[in-house]
Amino acid sequence: MANRKITSIDDLSAKDIQSIAEKAIKFKNSKKRILENKPKNIFNLFLEPSTRTTISFELASKNLGYNSININFEKSSLSKGESFNDTMDTLMSMKPDVLIIRDKNNFSPMEIGKRSKIPVINAGDGTNEHPTQALLDYCVIREIFKKKKIKIGICGDIKHSRVAHSNIKLLSKLGYEIHIIAPTYFLDRKDLKKINNKIIFHKNLNSLKELDILMMLRVQKERIPKGAKNMMSSFKKEFCLQNKHLLNKPYLMHPGPVNRNIEISDDVLDNYPKSLILKQVEMGVFLRMACLQYILK
Numbered sequence: 001m002a003n004r005k006i007t008s009i010d011d012l013s014a015k016d017i018q019s020i021a022e023k024a025i026k027f028k029n030s031k032k033r034i035l036e037n038k039p040k041n042i043f044n045l046f047l048e049p050s051t052r053t054t055i056s057f058e059l060a061s062k063n064l065g066y067n068s069i070n071i072n073f074e075k076s077s078l079s080k081g082e083s084f085n086d087t088m089d090t091l092m093s094m095k096p097d098v099l100i101i102r103d104k105n106n107f108s109p110m111e112i113g114k115r116s117k118i119p120v121i122n123a124g125d126g127t128n129e130h131p132t133q134a135l136l137d138y139c140v141i142r143e144i145f146k147k148k149k150i151k152i153g154i155c156g157d158i159k160h161s162r163v164a165h166s167n168i169k170l171l172s173k174l175g176y177e178i179h180i181i182a183p184t185y186f187l188d189r190k191d192l193k194k195i196n197n198k199i200i201f202h203k204n205l206n207s208l209k210e211l212d213i214l215m216m217l218r219v220q221k222e223r224i225p226k227g228a229k230n231m232m233s234s235f236k237k238e239f240c241l242q243n244k245h246l247l248n249k250p251y252l253m254h255p256g257p258v259n260r261n262i263e264i265s266d267d268v269l270d271n272y273p274k275s276l277i278l279k280q281v282e283m284g285v286f287l288r289m290a291c292l293q294y295i296l297k
């Protein structure tokens with residue numbers, strides 16, 4: 001087996017991204033359950049809260065006939081004080097076919113990937129990346145727009161959002177026009193420019209006439225330094241998405257969970273007809289099936 005991994009969008013070429021997306025969309029359109037001949041053992045280690053990602057990885061494994069083994073923090077020896085590396089060595093000694101990991105520390109999936117030959121999928125590392133979310137977002141975009149090069153806006157807490165970082169890498173790799181809308185306190189402008197120096201920055205939601213898609217992000221309360229909580233209230237005042245911002249009728253995305261009335265108003269969240277938020281959740285399962293097959297090829 002080739003030593004494949006998805007710890008970052010950097011691990012994938014544009015060709016890999018397209019073939020994973022094609023596979024996911026094919027899975028979505030296929031009515032049959034796809035069972036692989038040889039069951040594989042997929043370990044899911046989630047050391048931060050998760051609803052969509054854990055369940056969709058578990059469903060994806062089961063849809064392919066694999067064994068999905070969930071290890072959560074409370075049940076692992078990490079909660080007894082075992083060091084992170086010792087726990088990883090223990091898990092890797094059981095020779096899973098794939099290790100899926102979510103951790104609060106940036107780059108831990110990459111480090112585990114270096115310590116072992118077992119393929120690793122990053123299910124979100126701190127503020128750094130969440131590559132499978134970006135891949136599933138791309139599948140939803142591709143289903144609607146095919147390969148047309150549309151204009152995509154990403155708005156909110158860019159600085160602390162691993163979803164934003166992976167999406168910006170992926171969309172840059174595929175040549176999309178990216179608009180970033182964020183207040184300076186939620187922006188890591190220099191880092192973004194290193195990824196793509198053609199990104200167009202906006203200070204508010206009022207000037208977004210030509211976007212085809214607007215992706216809102218969750219304000220990452222748990223990652224905002226203590227003492228800076230007033231960012232939340234000023235963000236809410238200036239950036240909470242209302243119908244008046246959507247006159248041009250772009251499609252709306254959000255990786256979830258949403259902070260209602262902080263990044264999206266109740267009215268938009270409950271009634272906006274071009275919302276793709278639940279389609280993103282649905283695509284999550286098919287995309288993760290495609291990622292498992294890619295990595296096990």
Ligand code: ASP
Nearest residue numbers: 124130163218255256257
């Ligand atoms: N569910 C996504 C993540 O784990 C988005 C979020 O939590 O804001 O990063």
